[in-house]
Amino acid sequence: MKKYQKQNRNYFFGALICVFISTVFAVTLQFLKGDVLDYAIAGETAQTGRYAVLLIAFILCEIFFYFCYKQFSAGFVVGCTKSLRRDIFDSIMRRDFVKYKEHQQGEYISKLTNEVNAIKTRRFQMLPMLWEILFKSIFVSAALFLLDWRLALITITLLTTPLYVPKLIEKKLQKAQTEYLDSVEDNLAKVNDWLKGFEIIKNFSIEEKILLKFNESNNHSMNRLLKDTALGAVSQLITTLISYLSYFVVLVCAVWLVLQGDFTAGNFFVAIGMIDQLSYPLLSLAEIIRQLIAIRPACYSVVSFMAEGVNSKSGRVLHEVSDRIEYRSVTFAYPDEPPVLHDFNFTAGMGRRYLIKGPSGCGKTTAVNLLLRYHDVNGGSIMIDGIPISEYDSTYGCITVVRQEAVLFHDLLRNNLTMYQDISDDRLVSVLKSLGLDKFANSVSLDALIMEDGANLSGGEKKRICLARALLRDTDILILDEPLANLDDVTAAKIEDILLSIKCRLLIVVSHQFSETRLASFDDVLTFQKM
Secondary structure (H helix, E strand, C coil), X not given: CHHHHHHCHHHHHHHHHHXXXXXXXXHHHHHHHHHHHHHHHCCCHHHHHHHHHHHHHHHHHHHHHHHHHHHHHHHHHHHHHHHHHHHHHHHHHCCCHHXXXXXXXXXXXXXXXXXXXXXXXXXXXXXXXXXXXXXXXHHHHHHHHHHCHHHHHHHHHHHCHHHHHHHHCHHHHHHHHHHHHHHHHHHHHHHHHHHHCHHHHHHCCCHHHHHHHHHHHHHHHHHHHHHHHHHHHHHHHXXXXXXXXXXXHHHHHHHHHHHCCCCCHHHHHHHHHHHHHHHHHHHHHHHHHHHHHHCHHHHHHXXXXXXXCCCCCCCEECCCCCCXXXXXXXXXXXXXXXXXXXXXXXXXXCCCEEEEECCCCCCHHHHHHHHCCCCCCCEEEEEECCEEHHHEEECCCCEEEECCCCCCCCEEHHHHHHCCCCCCHHHHHHHHHHCCCHHHCCHHHHCCEECHHHCCCCHHHHHHHHHHHHHHHCCCEEEEECCCCCCCHHHHHHHHHHHXXXXXXXXXXXXXXXXXXXXXXXXXXXXXXXX
């Protein structure tokens, strides 16, 4: 978290300067109040008026610089929070696909929302407040020593007692905060799953059961919040009781000094004002310390989470393929499972078409994922133009993959096709027409909004738009994983014709549904069997 504080240090130092000046005026005007009272009691009207005007001026200055402090403080908090959110999202984007799937989507959402908000509230907002309180405590303490050293010692000794309470229950505070954040993360993960399966929930008429499960998860989460809040309330109650008891003792001492003749009425008025100025900040300081202690686990968790986003693979980026790819005696097995591929050999040349077919679970998709470097082979090697694939950090630069699920973003059709690259409308229209998507091949349709997951499109349209996006990318290798799944016979036949018309690139189609009459159009057909 220190990284974000350093990035926004200009705001932070601006806040410190402003609160420093504001505190100087706040402490000084306490003495002016006493002077106004003493001159008024003595009947010195002229002096009373002059000090009253000066008092008003100091009050206005205090208010102005405190306002500036709040502005700089807000800039610091927003800047830190913005950078933290950016880095968390950056860490998500930089994961390889396998690492990404190790977490549920709800966990990622929780990091970006709940945990970031907790860190913003309990750390970034607390830091400027901590210095505000420290400045006020130091200046007021110094002023009390100027007023009377005996009263100053008694006040500081008694009013600092509540500061030790949060430290005494540090582990309980951290445990309560961690349990709450974990429960919220779990709740969001479940909600995300339920929303993704909304149609299934409606179809099976299990709304009431899902509501019961949500209530159970939500109650657990809110109970953890209640425990965290209750622990904070207990801590604050103890510190408040100690603070008010200390305030009463100090007040008695101030009265004693007046009775002894050591204090004038004005001095007493200043002393009470100073004690008020010191008691509330010290009480607030105890709460700030509690918040900073409680948020430490969340800070460590987020830092650790972001560290996971560092790609573990190293090497060059593959941008083009000039000749061929080769699987040489490749063997692969997932952890604690039997091999999916064993001594697998396959050579694919540029400009040719290949079909991989076979039953589900026979290793078709695994063979593709190995080429994408989602996993490393257990035995053998995969070569691209004679170079081991292990030397490359990523092969995304020369491979475009179209999966069985048509993934479309809630965005303009144009952006779904171009993926935010600069591609001319003429080319977009040409590719759409070549895929039989004539009704979308115009500027009005290109600027139309696609609903989440393409909800306003048919299944065939979604498939063909995803294929259009892949063709527009124009990479050397095009892989289509089960492109005919969930399509009617007419639409499937159209997709088959489109795929077989693709030229000038290495085409790999993974499918167990391709028409037998069209298999001859492929340069090679690989049939996988379950091992």
